[in-house]
Amino acid sequence: MDQFLGYLIPGLMLGTVYTVISLGFITIYRTTQVLNMAQGEYFLLGAYAVYLMTAQANTPFWLGIPLAIVLLALLGGSTERFTLRPMVGQPIFGIILMTLGISILLRGVMVLIWSDAVRPLPAIFSAGGIDILGITVPTQYVWFSVISILIFLCLVYFFNRTKTGLMMTAAADDIQVAQSCGVSVNTITAAAWVIASVVTGIGGFLLCTITGVTPEMGALGLRSIAVVLAGGMESLAGAMIMGPLVGAIEFVAAGYLDPYVGGGIKEVVAFAVLIVFLLFRPQGLFGWKIIERI
Amino acid sequence: MALKPCGVFNYRYSQDMAVIRTRPQWITFVLFLIFLGVFPFLVSGYLLGIAVSICIYVVAAMGLNLLTGYCGQISMAHSAFMAIGAFTTGILTVKLGLSHWVALPCSGIVAGLIGIIFGVPSVKVKGLYLALVTIGAQFLIMYTILHWNSLTEGVTGMAIEPPQIGPLSFAGTTSFYYLAVGVAAIATYLTRNIIRTKVGRAFIAIRDNDVAAEVMGVNIFGYKVLAFFIGCFFAGVAGWLWGMYIGVASVDHYNLWESVWFLAMVVIGGMGSTLGVILGVIFVEALKEITVLLGPIVGDAFPSVRSSVGTALPLLVLGFVVMIFLIYEPRGLAHRWEIIKRAYRLWPYSR
Numbered sequence: 001m002d003q004f005l006g007y008l009i010p011g012l013m014l015g016t017v018y019t020v021i022s023l024g025f026i027t028i029y030r031t032t033q034v035l036n037m038a039q040g041e042y043f044l045l046g047a048y049a050v051y052l053m054t055a056q057a058n059t060p061f062w063l064g065i066p067l068a069i070v071l072l073a074l075l076g077g078s079t080e081r082f083t084l085r086p087m088v089g090q091p092i093f094g095i096i097l098m099t100l101g102i103s104i105l106l107r108g109v110m111v112l113i114w115s116d117a118v119r120p121l122p123a124i125f126s127a128g129g130i131d132i133l134g135i136t137v138p139t140q141y142v143w144f145s146v147i148s149i150l151i152f153l154c155l156v157y158f159f160n161r162t163k164t165g166l167m168m169t170a171a172a173d174d175i176q177v178a179q180s181c182g183v184s185v186n187t188i189t190a191a192a193w194v195i196a197s198v199v200t201g202i203g204g205f206l207l208c209t210i211t212g213v214t215p216e217m218g219a220l221g222l223r224s225i226a227v228v229l230a231g232g233m234e235s236l237a238g239a240m241i242m243g244p245l246v247g248a249i250e251f252v253a254a255g256y257l258d259p260y261v262g263g264g265i266k267e268v269v270a271f272a273v274l275i276v277f278l279l280f281r282p283q284g285l286f287g288w289k290i291i292e293r294i
Numbered sequence: 295m296a297l298k299p300c301g302v303f304n305y306r307y308s309q310d311m312a313v314i315r316t317r318p319q320w321i322t323f324v325l326f327l328i329f330l331g332v333f334p335f336l337v338s339g340y341l342l343g344i345a346v347s348i349c350i351y352v353v354a355a356m357g358l359n360l361l362t363g364y365c366g367q368i369s370m371a372h373s374a375f376m377a378i379g380a381f382t383t384g385i386l387t388v389k390l391g392l393s394h395w396v397a398l399p400c401s402g403i404v405a406g407l408i409g410i411i412f413g414v415p416s417v418k419v420k421g422l423y424l425a426l427v428t429i430g431a432q433f434l435i436m437y438t439i440l441h442w443n444s445l446t447e448g449v450t451g452m453a454i455e456p457p458q459i460g461p462l463s464f465a466g467t468t469s470f471y472y473l474a475v476g477v478a479a480i481a482t483y484l485t486r487n488i489i490r491t492k493v494g495r496a497f498i499a500i501r502d503n504d505v506a507a508e509v510m511g512v513n514i515f516g517y518k519v520l521a522f523f524i525g526c527f528f529a530g531v532a533g534w535l536w537g538m539y540i541g542v543a544s545v546d547h548y549n550l551w552e553s554v555w556f557l558a559m560v561v562i563g564g565m566g567s568t569l570g571v572i573l574g575v576i577f578v579e580a581l582k583e584i585t586v587l588l589g590p591i592v593g594d595a596f597p598s599v600r601s602s603v604g605t606a607l608p609l610l611v612l613g614f615v616v617m618i619f620l621i622y623e624p625r626g627l628a629h630r631w632e633i634i635k636r637a638y639r640l641w642p643y644s645r
Contacts, residue, residue, distance in 0.1 A: 035422050086621045092421045093368055094620050097561055100554050101616035108609030115602035222433075222550075225426055261441050262448070268437040271430035275415070278427050282419050 005135050007255035008248050013141040015247015016148035018270075020203030021224040022231065022239035023155055024196035030172040030234040031192035034084060034095055038103035039200055040221015044110060046072055046201025047208035047217075051119050061122060068205070069198055076197025080190050103218070110215050118212040125209065140210045145244075147206055151199060152240050159236065164191055172234060219267070226274035232284030242285065246270050300639075313486060330475050334468045342467050344583055349474035350535045351575045353481040355559045356568070357528025362557070363565035364489055365521035366501030367416050368425045369409075371432035373552035375526040377545065378405040379533020381439055384452035384543035394457035398534055405530025406523040408435070413522025417515050432550050440545050451544030454537050464538070474535055481528060486568050488524065497521055498566075558616045564626025573627040578612070585611045 021043050028036045036042075049071045053064030083102055087095050125140040132142075159165040168188050170178040179185055208217070227246050231238025246269075254266040277284060304310040314323055334342055358372050369375075379401035386397040412431040416424050439446050446452075456465040457473070464473045488494050496517045499507035508514050537543045555578060563574020585608040592607060593600035623630060 035425075083617055083621070090620070090624060093362070093366075093565075094561070094624055096368065096422065096425050097554075097557055098617060098620050100557075101613045101620065103613075104551070104554065104609050105613030105617065108606045108611075108613055111602050111609065112599050112606035113602075116605070222429060225429070229423070229426055262443065264437065264441065268433050271433045274430045275427055275434070278415055278419055278423055282423060 002134060005133055007251045009132055009135050009137055010141055011248035011251025012244040013145040015244035016145040017203060017207050018224040018227040018246055019239050019243030020148050020151060021200050021221055022228045022243060023152060023236060024200035025228045026234060026236060026239055027192050027196040031168045032189050037099040038106060040218035041103045041106035042197045042200045043204035043221055044213060044215060044218050046204035047121060047213035048110060048114055050205045051121055054122055072197050072201040073194045076193040077190050080193035107215060107218060116215060118214045120212045121209045123209055144206055156236055168192060223270040226270040229274055230277045230284055232286035235286035238284055238286035246273055334471050339467055342471055344579060346467060346471050346474045346539055348575055348579050349478040350532050350539060351579065352478045352572055354529045354532035355556055355571045355575050356481045356485045357525040358556050359560050359571045360485055361521050361525030363560055364494060364501060365497040367518060367521055369525060370425055370428040370553050372529050372556040373548040374432045374435040375405045375409055375529035376533035376536060377439055377548035378408055379530030380537030380543040381446050383534045383537045384454050387454060388452045401534040402527040402530040406527040409522045409526025410519050413519055416518050432553055436545060436548060451542050453542050456538055470539055477535055482568060562619050562626055564628030567628035570626050570628030577627060581611060581615060582608055
């Protein structure tokens with residue numbers, strides 16, 4: 001039992017990283033119906049932007065973080081403006097490939113500037129452990145999951161209580177009706193990209209203060225697609241529930257199965273979850289609509 | 295098909311059904327065949343190696359074009375299916391000691407059958423969701439291959455001998471080139487003809503409007519599964535070639551990015567066009583080689599990034615090219631070629 005909890009609890013906590021990346025996916029998807037395959041790269045860029053500001057440009061920490069966020073916002077906005085806006089009206093295939101192109105390009109930029117090496121970020125969480133149900137968990141994990149939940153709550157508030165957020169929800173529901181009610185689609189699409197890249201980037205920065213950052217960590221972005229899908233493509237709550245759940249499944253599977261299959265099962269469990277969900281419940285746990293069947 | 299050059303008339307049914315219609319087309323075709331035949335004597339080994347990989351990629355991309363370009367089902371696991379072909383060849387020839395020519399259909403069929411497993415969800419889901427299923431397929435397949443040590447030898451892989459026909463061995467690059475060109479030509483011929491049959495028309499109907507296709511009596515489930523089978527069969531055959539060409543079935547060549555490049559080849563060439571696939575493969579491969587050549591030069595120009603430029607430059611250039619194509623020429627090189635051809639025919643009245 002202790003062993004099980006020992007896998008489960010860190011899994012649940014680090015699983016919130018999927019929640020944060022998924023929130024980015026969902027923000028873009030529910031506003032624009034674009035699934036941004038490059039979300040993992042924005043996650044990395046969040047970490048690299050902070051690295052650039054603090055370690056390379058030597059700005060003080062309190063100034064470096066806001067500057068990094070501004071950089072991310074600019075990047076998200078310009079991605080939308082220069083790559084996705086010309087693609088409006090193109091078939092879904094082209095849009096998927098476009099976001100893949102963005103992800104390859106950004107990966108190239110990151111490898112070019114920061115190479116493959118692990119780059120450490122300034123630690124912001126204190127080291128040490130905390131006892132939860134008899135399991136010692138690093139305090140960093142606790143902080144990380146708490147902040148992820150805070151980000152989630154902020155986004156829920158944003159989508160349900162603020163004007164821009166409601167506009168986005170309206171556009172997601174029916175873009176033509178929203179437009180005729182005076183919602184500027186261009187503005188909210190750009191806003192969605194800015195918010196998504198900032199949110200994901202903050203998640204990346206927070207996780208990478210614990211682990212350091214390499215371009216390889218972009219794989220987290222693809223894995224969190226499983227979370228988005230299982231939770232429902234439009235549902236913030238789905239991401240909040242499925243993120244820790246998939247994290248826990250990964251840790252438990254890695255703990256129990258790795259000795260038998262020779263390691264690395266953590267990297268594929270999420271995709272197995274994805275395929276199971278697509279076969280039996282394609283709209284996810286809390287998705288809005290039954291997807292079209294033929 | 296319907297538009298013929300001025301002055302060309304069909305008098306017989308066979309003329310109407312011909313792929314190659316006019317005398318200039320025949321001349322170009324024969325010249326192209328001669329060119330392919332003498333190509334190894336014209337160029338160095340380096341270029342010949344590129345030509346071999348182009349031929350192998352053409353086989354795989356033809357399959358992806360049938361699946362994605364004609365049937366409209368996105369597959370982002372194409373390199374994984376290629377890996378299945380390569381490993382099937384390895385298992386059959388190395389472990390079971392069978393002939394390479396037995397392994398040829400087997401690798402295709404195994405890849406096709408596994409493709410069907412992941413294609414069955416395409417009946418329930420489409421578009422975006424299918425892309426996600428196939429991303430999952432890519433990772434699951436490669437994970438299985440990597441970790442099923444007793445069958446696939448995992449990381450080390452299996453060394454595959456070059457094939458032979460009687461005394462004739464395909465060991466050197468030159469002789470392997472003829473094998474690859476032959477397979478690529480057969481693949482092209484098959485694709486070109488599959489799409490003209492009932493099956494191909496059903497694929498196109500499903501791509502254009504699946505509901506309408508179903509109403510008109512096209513068995514959507516059957517044809518989607520068939521499309522996955524044929525597409526992955528081609529990938530498996532390409533894997534058979536690739537495994538023998540590099541002499542080993544190993545996992546490091548078949549990652550998600552390779553699958554993305556296959557999609558990029560089909561899109562850059564032009565979806566739903568046989569000529570486009572060939573153009574796309576040549577374009578992407580040429581670009582890859584150019585970036586490899588440019589890497590050291592850029593590294594010398596900017597010493598601060600010298601260590602990482604080799605990895606980064608292909609990603610940068612190819613990502614950028616894909617994006618440019620999607621924005622400015624979403625219908626690909628084949629469409630551009632059609633425009634040029636039409637302008638040439640109408641000259642001097644074309645714009």
